[in-house]
Amino acid sequence: MxxxxxxxxxxxxxxxxxxxxxxxxxxxxxxxxxxxxxxxxxxxxxxxxxxxxxxxxxxxxPPGKTVLAGFVALLVPVLLFPVGYYLPSALVADVGEGVRIISGIGGIAVGFMISRIFSKAKAKEYxxxxxxxxxxxxx
Structure with a gap:
């Protein structure tokens, strides 16, 4: 591009x-x-x-790098929401819906942190x- x-x-x-x-x-x-x-x-x-x-x-x-950067920045946080949402249920037998939602939001936050670390580590390439x-x- x-x-x-x-x-x-x-x-x-x-x-x-x-x-x-x-x-x-x-x-x-x-x-x-x-x-x-x-x-x-x-x-x-x-x-x-x-x-x-x-x-x-x-x-x-480079289009490939642009698409990859967009994927990491946007989709990684979205994909980590279900991981965060279902993780409390896998660890504890009786978990409320509020805890799952908060944990899912935590998954999104972890996804944004991963995106930020990726951006800093690969900044020179992009x-x-x-x-x-x-x-x-x-x-």
Missing amino acids: YEHASVLSLQDNGVVTVTCQTAGCENCKAGSFCATKGKTFVAQNDTEQTISVGDMVELYL IPKITRVIDRQTN
């Missing part, structure tokens, strides 16, 4: 802070409710090209890569 972004700042080791600049943003009806407008994130510049602040660059986000400079900033 390719995306266009504007370079906001340059850091060490080829790390660049960018913000999304998709063409659809200009005509989007949900513009005032958009959760991604104005958000910044980092990208890795592994190209030999010199990048300056203000340049428009093309980013590559950074979008800059493939080329689309438009250079002229001063």
Whole structure:
């Protein structure tokens, strides 16, 4: 998946802070409710090209990794709810519904913690890569 972004700042080791600049943003009806407008994130510049602040660059986000990250972030917590819900019944013979629900919510919390740990451990792998400079900033 390719995306266009504007370079906001340059850091060490080829790390660049960018913000999304998709063409659809200009005509989007949900513009005032958009959760991604104005958000910044980092990208890795592994190209030999010199990048300056203000340049428009093309980013590559591998689709497989994007799907896996979404799976870990959203489905792991959801899948751990039934585990948490039925765990008290497996450990204790007579458990009330309230305890099961609280335990299920605990399973969701554990799922979000696992997602967070996964995100921190694999952060370097999931950074979008800059493939080329689309438009250079002229001063």
